[in-house]
Amino acid sequence: MPLPKAELHLHIEGTLEPELAFELAARNGVELPYADTGELRKAYEFEDLQTFLNLYYELMTVLRTERDFEDLANAYLARAAAQGVRHAEIFFDPQAHLARGVGMGTVVEGLWRALQHSEPVHGISTRLILCFLRDESAESALETLEAAKPYLDRITGVGLDSAEVGHPPVKFREVYEAAAALGLRRVAHAGEEGPPEYITEALDVLGVERVDHGLRCMEDEQLVARLVRDRIPLTLCPLSNVRLRTVDTLAEHPLPAMLDAGLMCTVNSDDPAYFGGYVGDNFDAVRSSLGLTEERLRELARNSFLASFLEDDEERRARYLSEVEAYEF
Numbered sequence: 001m002p003l004p005k006a007e008l009h010l011h012i013e014g015t016l017e018p019e020l021a022f023e024l025a026a027r028n029g030v031e032l033p034y035a036d037t038g039e040l041r042k043a044y045e046f047e048d049l050q051t052f053l054n055l056y057y058e059l060m061t062v063l064r065t066e067r068d069f070e071d072l073a074n075a076y077l078a079r080a081a082a083q084g085v086r087h088a089e090i091f092f093d094p095q096a097h098l099a100r101g102v103g104m105g106t107v108v109e110g111l112w113r114a115l116q117h118s119e120p121v122h123g124i125s126t127r128l129i130l131c132f133l134r135d136e137s138a139e140s141a142l143e144t145l146e147a148a149k150p151y152l153d154r155i156t157g158v159g160l161d162s163a164e165v166g167h168p169p170v171k172f173r174e175v176y177e178a179a180a181a182l183g184l185r186r187v188a189h190a191g192e193e194g195p196p197e198y199i200t201e202a203l204d205v206l207g208v209e210r211v212d213h214g215l216r217c218m219e220d221e222q223l224v225a226r227l228v229r230d231r232i233p234l235t236l237c238p239l240s241n242v243r244l245r246t247v248d249t250l251a252e253h254p255l256p257a258m259l260d261a262g263l264m265c266t267v268n269s270d271d272p273a274y275f276g277g278y279v280g281d282n283f284d285a286v287r288s289s290l291g292l293t294e295e296r297l298r299e300l301a302r303n304s305f306l307a308s309f310l311e312d313d314e315e316r317r318a319r320y321l322s323e324v325e326a327y328e329f
């Protein structure tokens with residue numbers, strides 16, 4: 001049995017495996033510029049975040065109907081369950097779909113068709129986090145939040161993703177204020193490729209409760225001290241960092257140094273179909289490449305539940321935490 005864990009940094013569109021992409025392309029009459037899954041897999045060599053995003057946005061054009069989003073989410077939940085995920089807080093990128101004429105309702109209702117049965121079917125409780133694309137305008141983010149208003153009972157929070165450098169958090173001050181006023185939780189990608197200042201800004205200007213990635217905080221001692229003091233969770237994605245060349249090799253990943261510094265780290269998969277593994281694979285990889293002890297792995301699992309948005313269900317959180325403490329490696 002795998003270590004029980006929560007996944008807090010997972011883009012549902014990034015779980016689109018080549019086989020499902022081709023299946024949905026055929027179902028929807030979408031032409032992909034790859035002959036087969038083998039040829040597609042050869043495109044999974046990324047130089048940085050942008051070269052990955054180019055493929056990510058290209059492939060997601062096969063997602064068109066509620067059923068497509070339902071199938072996508074079910075495929076993720078089945079794989080996640082097999083790797084010990086008990087709770088998942090799932091990002092989705094509505095602007096990438098709205099731009100192609102796929103409505104907010106299609107995306108949210110489609111995902112919901114899978115999520116509403118996730119507990120009985122997969123044993124995973126879930127939350128949805130709507131992400132704004134930071135390389136789109138602030139106005140577009142505000143319009144997206146407006147379009148999400150009929151679905152807010154299904155959405156727990158907002159996030160910020162896509163190309164980071166040149167798109168600082170401050171650009172999204174207004175939409176985060178509006179999201180907070182609607183009672184939504186707030187997270188943002190910061191310090192993946194962008195500088196440590198973006199992490200500080202995400203905290204100070206956007207009021208985020210968790211930082212997605214946050215890797216580059218290690219360049220700023222005072223920022224590390226603040227993150228430790230305030231117990232701000234970081235959702236790290238080690239295999240993603242290697243594939244997007246944020247770190248050279250897994251053996252050089254700063255995760256052990258970050259844990260030693262007292263940072264509240266979690267381990268997640270980001271876009272598992274593209275980066276070579278789901279969250280359990282990320283745990284296995286850091287265990288073997290970084291020599292993390294069993295107690296460190298338990299700490300990461302514990303952190304994942306402590307950092308999750310389960311405030312409306314503390315009983316459940318307590319149950320998950322006791323599973324972590326009782327786990328025998």
Ligand code: HPA
Nearest residue numbers: 011161162163189270271
């Ligand atoms: O790893 C990521 N970083 C930023 N934006 C993203 N959108 C999907 N995956 C990512």
Ligand SMILES: [Zn+2]
Nearest residue numbers: 011161189270
């Ligand atoms: Zn991400």
